Amino acid sequence: MSATATTFDVAAVAALPLDDALSACRDLLEDPEFPTVHAWKESGGKVLGHFQVYFPEELVHAAGMLPVKVRGAPVEMRQADSHFGSYLCSIIRSSLEVCLDGRLPLDMFVTHPICDAARNLAGVWSRNLPYSSQILYLPQNVNSAGSITYLRDEYARMLGDIEAVAGRTVSEADLRRSIAVFNENRRLLREVYAIKRETPWLLPVDQAYVMVALGACRDLLEDPE
Template sequence: MIAQTQDREAQLTAILERCHAAALDAGIPDAKDLPEGYSGTLGNFPVYFPDEIAHAAGLLPVNILGGGNKLEMKHADARMGSFVCSICRSTTELGLNGTLQGMTGFVTHPICDAAKHLAGIWARNLPDQMSEILYLPQNPNSPGAARYIASEYQRLRAELASRVGHAISDDAIRSSIRLYNQKRRLMRELYQIRRDEPWKLSCTESYMLVRVGTRIPCEEHVVLLEEALDAIRHRHGVAQDKPRVIFVGGFCEQPPLEMLEAI
């Protein structure tokens, strides 16, 4: 029993080390290094983006989360004002300094004026990449919201099909939806453990297990979560009665791991 527990903990440690490395890597995998079935990567801001459509097109959806607090601005400030938020400026810097050079395209959202106009800046400075804006309904409860977002998804589907050179079938999209629903089920279990038994899973560990899913294929993330959850379920930490902490407000950039570890 003890040996089994040690083996599971060692496996979880290895998984978390991989997650940590992925969290620190802002680069984009080369197309030739992607698993079979993928022909490229599609960057996007993580704002209700339909990963399933990109996946069905054979593109790896990669969340673009900015450059963090250690990125030196050498190019972006010449393309936009210094008053623009750090997430748009650092994302532009990553594009211009070559970090995001390998992407097939980048999809932004009109969450603010800067993010909306980033698509134009991207198209002008990185003309080899597809640059799109995905418009989301301002009022999701309005009568026409469902029709509107469906038409936007169909437009994105057509743009991606044109880019990759083949049609994106309904069957491919259904298959992608099933895969991502499997991932969502595992994520819900992860959140449930974090909520109900927080002594089994630290804030930093849960964050890294979630964030790695923004960098790797969904198929790999599903396997990783299954293995991690198996180890986490069998942890025998002592229940602790500590005050719960919640962040109020939001970061433009992702919070440093050191800050999460301090909480």
């Protein structure tokens, strides 16, 4: 099942000249209607949105769901401002906005206490949206003796919640396959970072952003290159 089958022809875009291909990818990233997510849902798939960082997307991928980084959108605030103070950043406010108005259809939402506002997002989501909302708690001291055991247990807890939403059990083989997919994606990202670090004139920052961010809204089962 492809999240981009009906809205973003990867093969056709890959055949374009580089500048045109990057422009098409940028248009996709800036589309506040999230067409790839809607295409995934329309084909029967389920979607887990997670707020920005430190989330093990492999768990979602292994369960057959689509992991999507919730990163806000360029939209007018019509509903979110009644749930948040105006002093909060536009990323958080617009993230709620696109979920409330249906632009970003999710089946589960996970946040992480990366900032004061983010630590309370699961509560806001759970009061206003009909799907499961969770907080992923990571070790505060990664060098402590119990950090590995704690993180393993936290990932196991999160996987149980994901399995409940996905309606299936994730096997060790499923996990290993997804880890391999995401590790390959990370390897390719390191190549992008190396180009940007060693020969920055070859890769403008906006193009580097497009290459990194595209993985947030397309299925990594497709060729990540």
